[in-house]
Amino acid sequence: MTRRELMLLLGGAMTAPRALRAQQKAMPVIGYLNGTSPVPGETSLAAFRQGG
Amino acid sequence: MKPATLRGQNLAIEYRWAEGRYDRLPALAADLGGRKVDVIAATGGSARPAKNATSTIPIVFTGGDPVADGLVASLARPGGNVTGVTFMTPELTPKWVELLSELVPQAGVIALLVNPNDTPSAERTMRNVQEAARTKGVQLLILKAGTESEIETAFTTLMQMHAGALVIGGDTFFSSQGNQLAALALSHAIPAIYEWREFAAAGGLISYGPSVTGTYRRVGNYAGRILKGAKPADLPVEQPTTFELVVNLKTAKALGLTVPPSILARADEVIE
Numbered sequence: 426m427t428r429r430e431l432m433l434l435l436g437g438a439m440t441a442p443r444a445l446r447a448q449q450k451a452m453p454v455i456g457y458l459n460g461t462s463p464v465p466g467e468t469s470l471a472a473f474r475q476g477g
Numbered sequence: 478m479k480p481a482t483l484r485g486q487n488l489a490i491e492y493r494w495a496e497g498r499y500d501r502l503p504a505l506a507a508d509l510g511g512r513k514v515d516v517i518a519a520t521g522g523s524a525r526p527a528k529n530a531t532s533t534i535p536i537v538f539t540g541g542d543p544v545a546d547g548l549v550a551s552l553a554r555p556g557g558n559v560t561g562v563t564f565m566t567p568e569l570t571p572k573w574v575e576l577l578s579e580l581v582p583q584a585g586v587i588a589l590l591v592n593p594n595d596t597p598s599a600e601r602t603m604r605n606v607q608e609a610a611r612t613k614g615v616q617l618l619i620l621k622a623g624t625e626s627e628i629e630t631a632f633t634t635l636m637q638m639h640a641g642a643l644v645i646g647g648d649t650f651f652s653s654q655g656n657q658l659a660a661l662a663l664s665h666a667i668p669a670i671y672e673w674r675e676f677a678a679a680g681g682l683i684s685y686g687p688s689v690t691g692t693y694r695r696v697g698n699y700a701g702r703i704l705k706g707a708k709p710a711d712l713p714v715e716q717p718t719t720f721e722l723v724v725n726l727k728t729a730k731a732l733g734l735t736v737p738p739s740i741l742a743r744a745d746e747v748i749e
Contacts, residue, residue: 456509460522465653472690476484476697
């Protein structure tokens, strides 16, 4: 491994957690509002998450 | 927050359930608005409170008549931050009365049960069913219930008034009470129709309407597309195109009803 390759590898290792954190922060959030309760609403919710 | 996926996309879902208490919806919607979520899926009777809570966060709803309710400018071009999927069409309501008239031709009085806690929807249903009843030449008895005990009272009234059949107006709370409604209809020996298949599956006599899962899948589809950059203003409000007719023959037998072949031939599903 050349010095350049080692530096690239280390650099990658340093930036990876940062990139992961940025990705987590950017994870979208859906607000699921419903007039009923989770038990009867379960089937509908499963279909919603399928999103066909 | 639980990790979740929607159409394979990773995301988080913040759940807010009103537990059948529609008066809680405005505060729950305001809370989601304050958290600046990326999309609000306003399902089960929560479209109006969601719209009141935000004019910027995209909203995808399930609902009855979004134009009449002032949620969108038009179905084809919603225009604002709101789009969604309806589970009603104007043709649906007369069908409920027609099906009941075919099943119980001797019924001179038909009862309609609505939930007064969802006023716009209840009023629309009352108007439409009233008109359908007039066309069919039957009297309509309107009953209102928003809690379990009010549902029980409604069935007592319905018997006292000699109603021969019952239309249950589409409502999220009623959907969550499918077992109670089916059991009460059976114990009061009253033939009843409801919009959703789940009612017939729970022992109700008959259901006619779009599919619940089909509707919610479309809402999920729109939510996913909005997360990928689509604008609600450009996504036409979808209307159901297919309706399922489900007949519970076991319940029909218990009620002493003969289901005419014309209905059986049209049924998408017959529960025996």
